[in-house]
Every structure is written in C-alpha cells, then in structure tokens.
C-alpha cells in the first residue's frame with residue numbers, strides 16, 4: 069500500500085490570496101501547501117480521499133493518472 073499526500077493545507081490552501089499574515093508571507097516551503105487530499109494505491113486500485121480545485125496539479129505532480137473511487141469526507145455547498 070502506498071499513501072500519497074497530495075495536499076495538506078487548509079480548504080483555501082496556503083498561502084491564502086491577499087493574506088498578509090506571517091505564514092502566508094513565509095518563504096519556507098512548509099508554508100506552501102495545497103488543499104487537503106490523499107491518494108491511496110493498493111493492489112492496483114487507487115482511492116482518492118477528498119478532491120478540490122488543486123486536483124489536476126496534484127495528480128500531474130505525482131505522476132498519477134488513475135482514480136477508481138473517491139471518498140468525500142465532508143459536504144461542499146454549491147456556493148463555496
């Protein structure tokens with residue numbers, strides 16, 4: 069089993085557009101995080117946990133091109 073952390077940031081990612089806090093202005097790579105998502109690869113099956121606007125970039129970055137199932141852990145309202 070392989071667990072790939074596609075993103076470990078907040079629902080907006082980090083840095084937040086227009087935010088001037090210390091974290092968002094930081095040059096530390098640990099403060100540059102995409103929206104939370106995990107890809108689990110096990111016995112030829114790929115399960116994605118959560119998927120957001122960073123999905124395309126996250127998958128290309130990891131060289132991943134398959135998803136068999138998606139588990140959404142929380143509701144996304146239409147106006148979000």
Ligand SMILES: [Zn+2]
Nearest residue numbers: 084087089092
């Ligand atoms: Zn900030």
